[in-house]
Amino acid sequence: MQENNLLEYDKLAEKAQQAKDDFNGISVRIKEIDARLPEISSLQKHIGTYSKTKDIYADYRKSGWSKKYYAANKENIELHKTAKKAFDALGLVKLPTIKMLQSEYATLLAEKKALYSKYKVVREYMQDILTVKQNSEQLLSYSATAKPKESERV
Secondary structure (H helix, E strand, C coil): CCCCCCCCHHHHHHHHHHHHHHHHHHHHHHHHHHHHHHHHHHHHHHHHHHHHHHHHHHHHHHCCCCHHHHHHCHHHHHHHHHHHHHHHHHCCCCCCCHHHHHHHHHHHHHHHHHHHHHHHHHHHHHHHHHHHHHHHHHHHHHHHHHHHHHHHHC
């Protein structure tokens, strides 16, 4: 406690709260990244499918929604519809490029890696300072309860 200049309980409590806030901030950001990475992968897959089946679907429309054309190209038409539904569900008006998504994915992956190295250090610090705080609280409450008992003995 002396090394970190935490001789006052208020400073210790403030540092403990700051450590918890830092840890929680990093944890939340890692969870956000973990949620976004599968979204990007899925979106890339749908964009690839959409672009591969775009011409077939356009020909299907031009054929006047022909049942014969549909039967011959059912799998590609259904894949196209599935991709389109995914875009509509995300509310996308303009599709991002695969290159943009790959760049975002790489950036998020690098950020996640950097956050994990910080995460370990911050978690360890938080655990240490919370242990010190808890021990201090126990000592302070022990001291507060021990003094009246001593005065009763006199």
